[in-house]
Amino acid sequence: MRIAIAGAGIGGLLTALSLEAAGFDDIGVYERSAEIRGLGVGINLLPHAVRELTELGIVDDIAAHAVRPTSLAYFNAFGQSIWSEPRGTAAGYRWPQLSVHRGRLQLVLRDLVRERLGEVIRTDHRLVDVRSGADAAGRALARFATGRGAQEVAADVVIGADGIHSALRAQHYPAEGAPPSNGLTLWRGVARAAPFLDGRTMIMAGDGELKFVAYPLGPVEADGRMPINFIAERREAGGASRAAEWNRAVPVEPIAERFADWRFDWLDVPALIRSADEILEYPMVDRDALPRWTFGNATLLGDAAHAMYPNGSNGASQAVLDARTLAHRLATAATPEEGLAAYEAERRPATTALHAQTRGTGPERVMLLAAERAPQGFAHIHEVIAPEELEDIAAGYKRAAGFHPESLNARSSLTVRG
Ligand SMILES: Cc1cc2nc3c(=O)[nH]c(=O)nc-3n(C[C@H](O)[C@H](O)[C@H](O)COP(=O)(O)OP(=O)(O)OC[C@H]3O[C@@H](n4cnc5c(N)ncnc54)[C@H](O)[C@@H]3O)c2cc1C
Known part of the structure; x- marks a missing residue:
């Protein structure tokens, strides 16, 4: 054929x-x-994809260039912790997540x-x-x-x-x-900077208007720095009308300025943005x-x-x-x-x-709730969102999206047996 x-x-x-x-x-x-x-x-390969790469016999070729994030953590725009969950094998999957x-x-x-x-x-x-x-x-x-x-x-x-x-x-x-847009603009880049948190965590910070995502994309190098992928996101007038082209580079400084106040004790967001070689702009688009x-x-x-x-x-x-x-x-x-x-x-x-x-809003609903209920920040997240509500949001998304660890671990293989 x-x-x-x-x-x-x-x-x-x-x-x-x-x-x-x-x-x-x-x-x-x-x-x-x-x-x-x-x-x-950077992109992420979740455990359900890594299982397929493993069964195809190519996961080692890819893992040689990838990082295995062990947790995903959500913060508000002041860098205060909302929720954190294990990822990949740490979350009970038989396969890791890979950032590459x-x-x-x-x-x-x-x-x-x-x-x-x-x-x-x-x-x-x-x-x-x-x-x-x-x-x-x-x-x-x-x-x-x-x-x-x-x-x-x-x-x-x-x-x-x-x-x-x-x-x-x-x-x-x-x-x-x-492709239709939801009005958000994304700025994507790779910075070289010192590891943040434990060096294996993917973070998301902010709310529905301004958001910052970062995760390591390679090992720590001889100078103590590592490649860190980031996506800065903002709702902007006119953002939706830009064409969806993957490689449009834009100046770094105006993007860093938008996050000028985001200097957390565990991550300096504007400094990270400024250390990127280039920033690529992309409207948040999908297809029906x-x-x-x-x-x-x-x-x-x-x-x-x-x-x-x-x-x-x-x-x-x-x-x-x-x-x-x-x-x-x-x-x-x-x-x-x-x-x-x-x-x-x-x-x-x-x-x-x-x-x-x-x-x-998917799992990011925790960030929206925190911003809505405590726009000026909080002493502890459980004062604004109960632990059960946080658990429910995270588990509900995984179940609805079909990648709960039990269902992936139990599913039969897609390998064709010769
Ligand atoms: C240049 C580029 C950069 C990207 N960067 C990122 C990123 O940084 N982060 C991220 O999350 N996602 C990125 N993506 C999208 C991401 O790769 C996809 O969302 C996902 O991997 C699904 O892959 P896909 O093969 O369906 O699509 P894609 O990876 O987009 O691949 C489509 C391929 O088809 C080719 N093509 C297009 N039209 C035709 C045609 N008429 N005839 C023949 N070939 C055609 C394209 O050149 C491309 O190689 C990027 C895509 C591209 C093309």
Whole structure:
């Protein structure tokens, strides 16, 4: 069976690796960019994704460049502690959480694809559209624009892993337009600074208007500093109208100024922002959940299918789950059509439910409650939010989002047994 994947991002490359591991050997990956440059800043791979990377036999390649955060802690805008919870194996999962540079992850995956599948990645191939069942053998014809003109590729299955501005998605939902924003602007960067707290904690501080997230992205280096990923977030007039481009760099100083008062005894936020090489601006956008992903022998995967707000750090992890599920279903179904239908039946409802959670406040509700009930801060959080209420919010999100430790640890494997 010939399978064409559009997009060599995290989802597309993992789909190629998952299909190869499931026994497919005729795979092409078509990427719009002229070169895979490994762009972005930090992302998180949650235990449900790390399980899949482990069962694919590639987790060590990724873990070599990653940090395992052991806790997630929430603070108010004065740096006072609201809630803290263990993460990864410390939270009872059999697999850790990994924080990793997206660009590094993409390059590691590219190299693994080359090693396991050979030279199957074709750069400078921008998917234009797919006509299902269009060739004489009933295969799909995927049309690409390249520097050398148009090119048509016949395949039994075409996978649109072409990101938030997916061409395959636009073909089937032409009226959709630009991704909608909730009015927040994100500024992402990697700083080099001394470790904060225990050096393994991901923190979130602030409220619904101004928020700061930071987590370590590598080990402490000889000079005592480590790479620290951060995301500063603010509700701003005009922020929503900016185009969703991943690589727009903006000056550092105005962003640091917005957080001028955020000098906690355990972290100097403006100093951290100032130590970043560059800051990338991105509007907080997602896509509406879709009623259908599969059209003939073509389907959507990753952000192309379900781009969601980064609340809960689930974007890349969901692409990993899509990739592994798709490979498993295609390998175990009688026909490609059945395999695609089984993939969509499993992944679309799951990601639609999670998408709804990311549009709500999710686990970050504790920060909003603290700001609402104690806008000037508190002596102890339990004076403003009862311990049971804090527990309920954290557990409720994990249950609703489907990654409670018990359910992940007990779920059967997606590995196709040869
Ligand atoms: C340059 C870049 C930087 C990013 N940085 C971050 C970050 O710092 N933090 C974060 O949380 N998320 C980031 N993301 C998004 C994150 O990678 C995804 O949310 C998640 O990993 C799901 O991956 P995906 O493969 O579905 O989408 P993506 O990782 O976005 O990959 C989509 C791929 O498809 C390619 N493509 C697009 N259109 C076409 C087409 N018509 N034909 C062929 N190929 C096409 C793109 O060039 C890209 O390589 C970034 C994405 C990109 C593209």
